[in-house]
Amino acid sequence: MTLRIIAAEEQLRTLKHSVQTLSKFGGETVLEARPGLIHFRSVNQSKSAYVRMTFNSTFFDVYELFEQPVLSASILSKSLVASLKTQRICRAVFEVFTQQNRMVVFVDCENGLQKRFEFDLIDTDALQAQINFDLYPVRITAEAQELSRLLSSFQQSLEEMTLIANPDAGPTQGGPATPSKSCQLHSFYDPQKIDMEGNLSKLLHTQLSLNAQQHFLEYQHTGRETVDVTFNLRDFKVVLGYCASTRNNLTILVSRAGEPLAILPAPMNEHMNAGFTSEFVLATMVDSCVDEFGQHLSALNKTQQQQQQQQQQRAAERGSHQSMNTADVASHLVALNGNNSNSNAKSVVGRPGAEGSVAKRLKVGQSQDTETMTLSMSCNDKGDGGNGGDEAGRDGEEDNDSEVPATPPHERRLETCIQNWS
Template sequence: MSVRFTLAERQLKLLKHGLQSLQKIGNELLLEALPTRVVLRTINSSLSAYLSVTYSASFFDSYDVLDCTVVQAGLLIKHVLSVFRTQRVNNILFDLDTALCKATITLHCENGLVKSYRLPTMDSEILQATVDKQQFAVRLTAETPAIARLLSSFHAGLEEVTILALPEGSHRPVHVNSFIDPQKGHVDKSLYTSVQVEPIETFLTYVNSADEATDVTFNMKDFKAILSLCENLGTHIKLCFDSPGNPLVAEPHFPNVNGQDVDYEAELILSTLLESHAGAAAEEVAMDAGDRPAGIAAGSNLRTPGGIGADSPTGDAKVR
């Protein structure tokens, strides 16, 4: 059972960008080759971030899955990326044989050199995180540089941020706030930043079907993996989220495709904190509506983002 494909020029750059983003999430590359596509996946050690990058068969110059309908194997991402250190490559041949437990990558360079790399494969369980993002209340699309500028307002050492979406009709209904875990640092002595956003000025599209304020708190470092991928691909970015404990989904959004199929796609699924951290803004909305402000209960147990799995606090995110 094996898969073999070749690629050059534009495809090489796009594959490298995908691998670099995957490395920002995990160390192990899970490869699944089907007759119509190749899916590259990784998950971080805490099971709180899952990234998949898919390349259709038409993406490659040539593509064949031999002697089977699916090929699955694990590779170390650092081994695969080491191949791309060579400059001025005309084309690459990738040949993975599960029977021999190895992958061979052959580079044909502009200077006439032919370089071959043999990478050991590992037996790995192929994970698939499934989320029904169409059911999420909040969906937005934005130019990637706009989101990058928004996040640049927060200091580099910040681990997590909270996105708060207020009901329609609210003034500046999207807030992005620092989240400081009291178990990790002194809240009173930490820099706190809050950015209020008017969707029509910052986003390309914005939909919030929730009747009340909702928020999600997630890891900033993991989110930047998909942000950098969208920047390198030159695409917009799309976010979908719902409520605390449900995952946040981020993916590239391809502008001006005019209904044409794209030959690559990606999806990042992030766990979020179980507790709401909407803060004073949500309380004000609740008070305006005549409701009792929920706030954060005294002694709430704040937890880091949970794992992505059937028993995880993310609920809708399942790995199988």
């Protein structure tokens, strides 16, 4: 035996919540036991969320480390959760055998039932995150229940959120600092995940402007510029649930966009939860969501601008691809209408010109000869310019054409291009 730990009552309850939280972040839990303390670490598969929980030896009823000064082992998180899943546990014993490469958990229930769980240790990489929390300019301390109440204003399906922290408002002349909306919470939608076919109208953008003095226990911003970070909301809610179950407040440390977001649970008072600490590190999006004036830039506006640029680019590419010379268009239309020599056809085909949109009007008469006429169209033309283009006296002849047939499909596409250019 290399390590032996015994926990009961309130300590066991806290350890159980800690193990469940570790399993929500990563599939593996790394144990690092040293004389006087033990670390539990986990990281998610995408390496975007990291958690470390440290328990002092005084936290447990029994803490014994044998044979070696440092023990490092890894186990499956679901196996550790399963060993503590039984209801009404009053005592648990954890034993690690490094030579046999296994871990054994003994559980005593209130009704006298005893259970034994045994599982193998697995190989894993060492997990370590070195962060200097003193360098973070923004420090926000709040109650877990208050933050949960604020987050209830957002959609349950929301995946990311943006936090904007404004610098502290300095004191006015002759008086203290006036309350201001020091912090903002915005819903964030990744433009790459938004459907480009028009689902923007289905998205709900929510913004909360918060007075730091009313909603937070502490708010410090030692910098001079507005700071924003965009992080995963689901991971953040897991941290909130852990702090609420262990009766902790939480301190949020923010640096800038792209830098990790750190969360440090803090006891509500000095006499609670003595003997263990924890820290959570969440990755943030590299791009900032505020402009040079500190104003929020909505991702929806960015997406709409990108869509407009893409539509303009596609329209330009379509126009250059569809543009053909007049002779080819005329011969193609004559071929389409050549089978019915007794009918008259009118068609409008457009392409971009040097001075705007130019439409070529082709008229097929009763004879086999074709007459091509050019008519200038404005950008506001809807494509049905035959009403004003067939006036009497244009060639000194009256227009006695019969019913106009439907516009061929390739011609309708060109009419659409003309409308989109306006």
